[in-house]
Amino acid sequence: MDLILEGIKKAFCLIFTLDYEVLKILLLSLRVSGTATLISLFFGIFIGIIVALSRFPGRRIVVTLINTGMGLPPVVVGLFVTIFLWRSGPLGFLGILYTPTAMIIAQTIIATPIVMGITLAAIQHLPEKLRLQILALGATHLQMVWIMIKEAKLPLLAGVMAGFGGVISEVGASIMVGGNIKGYTRVLTTATVMETSRGNFDIAIALGVILLALAYLVNLILTQIQQRERLR
Amino acid sequence: MKFGNVVKILLYCYILGILLWFETSEAKTGPKSILLATTTSLRDSGLLDLLIPIFEKKRGYFVKTIAVGSGQAMAMGMKGEVDVLLVHSPDAEKKFISEGYGINRKIVMYNxxxxxxxxxxxxxxxxxxxxxxxxxxxxxxxxxxxxxxxxxxxxxxxxxxxxxxxxxxxxxxxxxxxxxxxxxxxxxxxxxxxxxxxxxxxxxxxxxxxxxxxxxxxxxxxLNVYHIIEVNPARWPKVNEAGAKAFVEFMISMEVQQLIKTFGLNQYGSFLFLPGAERK
The missing domain is CATH 3.40.190.10 (Periplasmic binding protein-like II)
Known part of the structure; x- marks a missing residue:
């Protein structure tokens, strides 16, 4: 118990003294996971809507695949991204293994199915008649899609939070494709793993507390947006 | 707040992210970066956290340290995925050298x-x-x-x-x-x-x-002996030959050997590693 209190104390120390090392780790976590979430939003919402609004043979299989992808194990993603990005791998010429870019790629792959699955469910949940009505009022298809996104913004924002939560807390892929390099690809989760194995439990707990606080802050902003919409 | 505003906020965040990006990731790939595969035991001891910043400052390289087991480090070396190895598995190292995967194997330290x-x-x-x-x-x-x-x-x-x-x-x-x-x-x-x-x-x-x-x-x-090995650049053109060579030279230099000797003395009251380069 003492250890946990010690860790929380340490967390406050690290935050309020603006420890440079920790600040860098924190900003990198935010940047990598934030960028990955934004990219996954683009692909996730785009493909999610297409699948939600179209009917084609084998659609059920595609939907099942997307739903399975929501549980994609980060280590498996990490392994495949690593193999592709190796110097000897098919994308080795890019030379981006063990860089933040590689981490963003891996995290985007993890977050996209999550956003996609939730988008799919959210759009399908809208009444079928709404779509017909919009079209009957003379909207173009693009306008129709835009209105439906607006109608489903509550669950869509939940998708954003789920996607961000999935990648900011992920460690397996980040450590494999990032390498946990000091001051370069070390994020909150990989630093926590490392400090634990070094026996610095107080710092590990402190990093955990900072990670939770960061996740809370980001979700607070998103929830603020989500719930404000609701009151209208 | 309109939904459009939400999108705008997200876009601003994204632009901010990109700006932060440029602020911190200058030239850390390419000829000025070295990939070092080493053991978890070395990373956990904290010795590399002391030595690598000195090397980076002196020679202007950026060292990416990947901490894995000696076995995995050598497997990565065999594929030319890394530039230099710091490992402690002598028999496997000898095989690694004799099969032409590595060159310039030097003893660095031991415990x-x-x-x-x-x-x-x-x-x-x-x-x-x-x-x-x-x-x-x-x-x-x-x-x-x-x-x-x-x-x-x-x-x-x-x-x-x-x-x-x-x-x-x-x-x-x-x-x-x-x-x-x-x-x-x-x-x-x-x-x-x-x-x-x-x-x-x-x-x-x-x-x-x-x-x-x-x-x-x-x-x-x-006895536990740590050797440094350059991955053979003749075999993999992508290996950073100059960088690997500079790092080997650095690790066996007098200055580093002295630092290895005193590392941990104050903190743990005992040596963690003994310098080995001059005992060749």
Whole structure:
């Protein structure tokens, strides 16, 4: 118990003294996971809507695949991204293994199915008649899609939070494709793993507390947006 | 707030992200970066955190340290995925060199392996001098032994000792395979009150959070030597030859050897590594 209190104390120390090392780790976590979430939003919402609004043979299989992808194990993603990005791998010429870019790629792959699955469910949940009505009022298809996104913004924002939560807390892929390099690809989760194995439990707990606080802050902003919409 | 505003906010965040990006990621790929594959035991000891910034400042390279087991480090070297290796698995290293995967192998430093375990010492290993004898006793009493099982230098040393007493402990009830790094395995041993083989450096660095004692030490067979190896650039053109060479030179330089000697003395009251370069 003492250890946990010690860790929380340490967390406050690290935050309020603006420890440079920790600040860098924190900003990198935010940047990598934030960028990955934004990219996954683009692909996730785009493909999610297409699948939600179209009917084609084998659609059920595609939907099942997307739903399975929501549980994609980060280590498996990490392994495949690593193999592709190796110097000897098919994308080795890019030379981006063990860089933040590689981490963003891996995290985007993890977050996209999550956003996609939730988008799919959210759009399908809208009444079928709404779509017909919009079209009957003379909207173009693009306008129709835009209105439906607006109608489903509550669950869509939940998708954003789920996607961000999935990648900011992920460690397996980040450590494999990032390498946990000091001051370069070390994020909150990989630093926590490392400090634990070094026996610095107080710092590990402190990093955990900072990670939770960061996740809370980001979700607070998103929830603020989500719930404000609701009151209208 | 309109939905459009939300999109706008997200876009601003994105632009902000891009700006932060440029602020911190200048020229860290390409000819000025070196990939170093090393062991978890070295990373956990903190020695590299001391040495690498000095090298980066002096020579202007950016060193990316990937901490894995010696086995994985060499496997990465065989594929030309990394530029330089800092490992401690001599037999495998010799094979690595003779098969043409690496060049310029230099001894950097050494310490020793120790058998650590709970102070109750159920297998009475404290009474023996030889590691093989201690392992025999552990096997005979069926006392819990934790193995790294990750093809690291430490694991390979452990397997050598088992082999020397013609034992195959795998699958035995008292033999647990963690598959983790040195630091983690020490903590598992501590929790389970079991024995394990560790390098002295990692043990000393973690000692404060462990309830384990050194039970066997000083057996010549327990010597732990770290070598630095350049991955053969003739074999893989993508290997950063100049960078690897500079790093090897740095690691065997007088200055670094002196730093290795004094590393940890103040903090742990004992040496963690002994410089080895001049003893060639």
């Amino acid at each position: 020793d392996f120790v058998i650590v375990g709970p102070f109750e010492d159920p297998a009475k290993t404290k009474e023996v001098k030889l590691a093989s004898e201690a392992f025999k006793r552990i096997a005979m009493t069926g006392a819990l032994f934790l193995s790294r099982s990750d093809h690291s230098g430490t694991h390979i040393k452990e397997m050598e000792i088992w082999k020397s007493i013609s034992m195959n402990p795998e699958g035995k009830k008292w033999y647990h395979e963690t598959g983790l790094g040195m630091g983690e395995t020490l903590h598992v041993s501590d929790e389970k009150r079991g024995y394990t083989l560790s390098d002295r450096g990692t043990y000393l660095a973690l000692k404060k959070s462990l309830g384990l004692e050194i039970l066997v030490q000083g057996d010549p067979n327990l």
